[in-house]
Amino acid sequence: AYLRSPLGLLRLGQLALGAAFWVTVAAHKYEGAAHFALFAAVLAWLLTLALFGLSLLGRWALVPWLGSRWLLTNLVHDLALGVGLYAAATGIMGYKAGRKSYCSLPGYSQRCLYSAYLSASVCGGIAACLYLFSGLYCLSRRCRDQRDII
Numbered sequence: 001a002y003l004r005s006p007l008g009l010l011r012l013g014q015l016a017l018g019a020a021f022w023v024t025v026a027a028h029k030y031e032g033a034a035h036f037a038l039f040a041a042v043l044a045w046l047l048t049l050a051l052f053g054l055s056l057l058g059r060w061a062l063v064p065w066l067g068s069r070w071l072l073t074n075l076v077h078d079l080a081l082g083v084g085l086y087a088a089a090t091g092i093m094g095y096k097a098g099r100k101s102y103c104s105l106p107g108y109s110q111r112c113l114y115s116a117y118l119s120a121s122v123c124g125g126i127a128a129c130l131y132l133f134s135g136l137y138c139l140s141r142r143c144r145d146q147r148d149i150i
Helices: 006-026 034-057 067-099 114-143
Strands: none
Touching: 006 034, 006 067, 006 114, 034 067, 034 114, 067 114
């Protein structure tokens, strides 16, 4: 039932786009602030994977203190961590893509990271939007006095 719910589908999209973000960054040479972007993406992805696994198995009650507040936990994770970290990572990678835009010109002979940084930025932006949608979904359930994520 969780996989067919809106939150389950959003989590799958978040995991896919988050993995695309950090694999794109990690597969290419990166420096400076891209280290933070990679850290933020991997941290958010791992926490999302944990939330997805516990929700899929229905075992959130095993998590001390947070299990009884699982909807609130998902809400805070999505809006604070997911949107915040991916927005920061997207901004960093977008800035770095802008700084490397000159290398997409014809005849440029050096290795160009523009497309990798731009791809990561697009994946991160879409992932941030998915986190925002799932956070708003959890918020709407909370406002209707529902306690469960499904």
